[in-house]
Amino acid sequence: MxxxxxxxxxxxxxxxxxxxxxxxxxxxxxxxxxxxxxxxxxxxxxxxxxxxxxxxxxxxxxxxxxxxxxxxxxxxxxxxxxxxxxxxxxxxxxxxxxxxxxxxxxxxxxxxxxxxxxxxxxxWPAIVSSDQSKTIFIQMLGMGPDGWVVHNVSTKIKKIFGRAAYVLSTFLMILRYKFPEFSIFIDGHSYKINAAIISKGCFYGGNFQITAASKQSSKNCDAILFRCNNFYKFGLAFLKLLFCKKNTDHLEIITAKEIIVPASDNIFMQIDGDVFSAKEIKISISPxxxxxxxxxxxxxxx
Incomplete structure (x- = not known):
């Protein structure tokens, strides 16, 4: 052979x-x-x-x-x-x-x-461009509370507890995160939100399905937008995302090709489970x- x-x-x-x-x-x-x-x-x-x-x-x-x-x-x-x-x-x-x-x-x-x-x-992965760097994500970019969770999980804790480390950090996020508002532009349209998940895949955090289908083979992605100024509203919106996957007053799912976040330096972000930060980012699909x-x-x- x-x-x-x-x-x-x-x-x-x-x-x-x-x-x-x-x-x-x-x-x-x-x-x-x-x-x-x-x-x-x-x-x-x-x-x-x-x-x-x-x-x-x-x-x-x-x-x-x-x-x-x-x-x-x-x-x-x-x-x-x-x-x-x-x-x-x-x-x-x-x-x-x-x-x-x-x-x-x-x-x-x-x-x-x-x-x-x-x-x-x-x-077709997504490209994240900023003044400092250019990187890609194969699964998702999170902005807001899940970015905070990743920023506050140490490598040592992940090694010991695995996925449970993120659960522990989530409990801390419930107590400490303030849900600030920020702007995001999707294919030229402006939105005021408190959190976002930009996803190429349909799974989140393991086996939790957050979109109807994967966008891995498509030249676009799903932008999941949250308008929630506290954890109670965010938690309800996230549950609706998991079980209904439909737009509500606090949740909107948009198919996107280009996303710009003009003032991202004050937003906690993560890319595929790793800490990420930049002053301004542009998300597009790899050519x-x-x-x-x-x-x-x-x-x-x-």
Missing amino acids: LTRYALLIVNPIAGHYSKRRLHKFVHYLQQLNWHVFVEPTHFKGHGAQLAQNYINSGTQLDLIIIGGGDGTISEIAQILLGQTIPLALFPIGSANVFARELNIDFNDRRNAIMISHYCQKEI HPLRLLVPKNNSNNF
Whole structure:
């Protein structure tokens, strides 16, 4: 059987990482005739550097596998936009929302088999541009209370408690967050809101579905806007989002191609579960697709 070559970039501080799990996953791939280059990350941005260095070196690669959570995936995926090398997932993060979106198997042996008998798909991530930087998100950008929650969760707490760390931070948010109002422009129209979730996917925080369908294969995204000046109103609006997914006085869902937030420096933000901040941001859809491997029986709307 022909040997194939994969680069596995793994985040050793991811919520569900262990050396034993990594070694077993690599062993499963080797049994399926993969030669695996394993590279751990050591600092933020290192994963993207590793991917770029391997691509520039001309090393034969049939696949890049990312071991980490949504933030690690977004960081490395930015390098792979428009590339012919596809991406696969080794889901070892705290929430792994993107892996759930793709219906990736969390059993590492079955995931290795899926990678070897893959179905390749194209998705269109969102680009977040500011004066300081340009980055992407594959799942979502949150502004307001969920940004506050992510800003107040430490890596150590995530490692110990996993997704429960966000629940603990949410209780603190209920007591402390003030829900300030800010402006957002969506395809040229202005809105005054207190919170927003800009989503490419349909899942949030794990298995909670917040939109009727994924926008991963579309050249647009969902802008979920909240007009809620206290947690009580926000909580009710969020419950309606989970169970009804319809517009109300405090909730509006808009399909968007371009979003501008002119004064975002005072807003708590998160991108795919990682802290983010900028003075002004523009969100648009990448002109280049990201190629990735998904199960052949993927049932989500791509």
